[in-house]
Amino acid sequence: MSQRPGNNQDVTPSEQSALQEALQAAAATWPHPNPRVGAVVLSTAGTVVGTGVHKGPGATHAEVEAIEAAGEAAFGGTLVVTLEPCNHHGRTPPCTEAIHQSGIRRVVIGALDPDERVSGSGIERLRTLGIDVHDAIAPQLVQEADPAYFHHRRSGRARVTLKLAATLDGQVAAADGSSQWITGPEARADVHRIRSESDGVAVGAGTARTDNPKLTVRLDAYEGPQPRPVLIAGREVIPPDLALFERSPLVYSPHPGPWPDSTELVEVASSDGRVDLSAVIRDLPNRGVLELLVEGGPTLAGALSSAGLVDRYVLYLGARLGQGGGRSMFDGVFATLADARSVEIDSVVQLGPDLRVEFRPAIGGRQPEAAA
Numbered sequence: 001m002s003q004r005p006g007n008n009q010d011v012t013p014s015e016q017s018a019l020q021e022a023l024q025a026a027a028a029t030w031p032h033p034n035p036r037v038g039a040v041v042l043s044t045a046g047t048v049v050g051t052g053v054h055k056g057p058g059a060t061h062a063e064v065e066a067i068e069a070a071g072e073a074a075f076g077g078t079l080v081v082t083l084e085p086c087n088h089h090g091r092t093p094p095c096t097e098a099i100h101q102s103g104i105r106r107v108v109i110g111a112l113d114p115d116e117r118v119s120g121s122g123i124e125r126l127r128t129l130g131i132d133v134h135d136a137i138a139p140q141l142v143q144e145a146d147p148a149y150f151h152h153r154r155s156g157r158a159r160v161t162l163k164l165a166a167t168l169d170g171q172v173a174a175a176d177g178s179s180q181w182i183t184g185p186e187a188r189a190d191v192h193r194i195r196s197e198s199d200g201v202a203v204g205a206g207t208a209r210t211d212n213p214k215l216t217v218r219l220d221a222y223e224g225p226q227p228r229p230v231l232i233a234g235r236e237v238i239p240p241d242l243a244l245f246e247r248s249p250l251v252y253s254p255h256p257g258p259w260p261d262s263t264e265l266v267e268v269a270s271s272d273g274r275v276d277l278s279a280v281i282r283d284l285p286n287r288g289v290l291e292l293l294v295e296g297g298p299t300l301a302g303a304l305s306s307a308g309l310v311d312r313y314v315l316y317l318g319a320r321l322g323q324g325g326g327r328s329m330f331d332g333v334f335a336t337l338a339d340a341r342s343v344e345i346d347s348v349v350q351l352g353p354d355l356r357v358e359f360r361p362a363i364g365g366r367q368p369e370a371a372a
């Protein structure tokens, strides 16, 4: 079901601020592959009497947590929730029943749930139960708070952000393979911030071997979970003593190994004997990775980009020049101008001495995967 534009008429100021509170509470959760949801119960007097969030698969839903926190004060009150309540039996009973049984009279919803098991049926059920429902008051805000969830439920794929750091003349590594560090501390801290928003961070076999990255979030005072390392393995053997094997990586490989015991192996060979990247992007959500950050080298970057599998590009341009042929951002051949992909630039920001450019494939631009 598509989102209607936000409709804020008839929503009280206390309901508006309850939605902000619910969004804020949900922002501190990592529930993927489930959605990030926050809920607030307002008493008949309009004061906050209960707050809840959903912490992930198998955990109580945000609505139920907020209703339980409110207790009897929920009776006759209003539930403000960021995402449409569910109406199906999953690992927990339907939220619509819990809302009905609590005696709540009104439900204000930030956005409709794009999951086809919910998608409008939660709202319909609440209305059938005689509850006053005000839906989709802030679809954009809710979507921006959990873009990977909306992306996955609509496309069946993980949301892929490709990060590259290059010199101003477009080199991601020197001819000897060295690339640390092209950018300064401000840009590198920004990469760690994006890692902290990701469920998984992927590199290809080449980067794993050359850079031996840890792929962890290293930010002062960071207390959230670490993203899972994801390795796109190649045809050749990878040394088992690499740092990422210390963190139970997810390894997509065209062959069975052997791999260190800590590895979760998924074999997905394509016809050229490499990993089938399209299959990887569809498989990742089954393993809890909806938001993937790719920090691979030019081979993986070129393969993902030319297959139309990148949803967001974050390019850091270091304040230096390579002045010659090292490694350019994407492997492959740029044969003629007509092959260039159009992009839409979302932002250009200066970070210390460097630049950060964020962009995405232009709508209607050439996209092989989407067209397939």
Ligand SMILES: NC(=O)c1ccc[n+]([C@@H]2O[C@H](COP(=O)([O-])OP(=O)(O)OC[C@H]3O[C@@H](n4cnc5c(N)ncnc54)[C@H](OP(=O)(O)O)[C@@H]3O)[C@@H](O)[C@H]2O)c1
Pocket (backbone or CB within 6 Å): 163, 164, 165, 166, 171, 172, 173, 176, 177, 178, 179, 180, 182, 203, 204, 205, 206, 207, 208, 210, 211, 232, 233, 234, 235, 236, 274, 275, 276, 277, 295, 296, 297, 298, 299, 300, 301, 303, 327
């Ligand atoms: N500046 C930056 O942002 C940045 C970031 C990362 C890395 N780097 C630099 O880039 C260099 C490494 O680049 P790289 O291109 O060798 O590493 P890569 O892109 O991380 O890894 C490429 C390898 O992944 C394997 N692979 C498996 N399936 C694949 C598929 N479908 N498509 C593409 N690759 C697949 C292949 O291994 P096989 O060939 O064995 O089959 C391939 O050679 C290093 O110098 C590193 O320092 C720079």
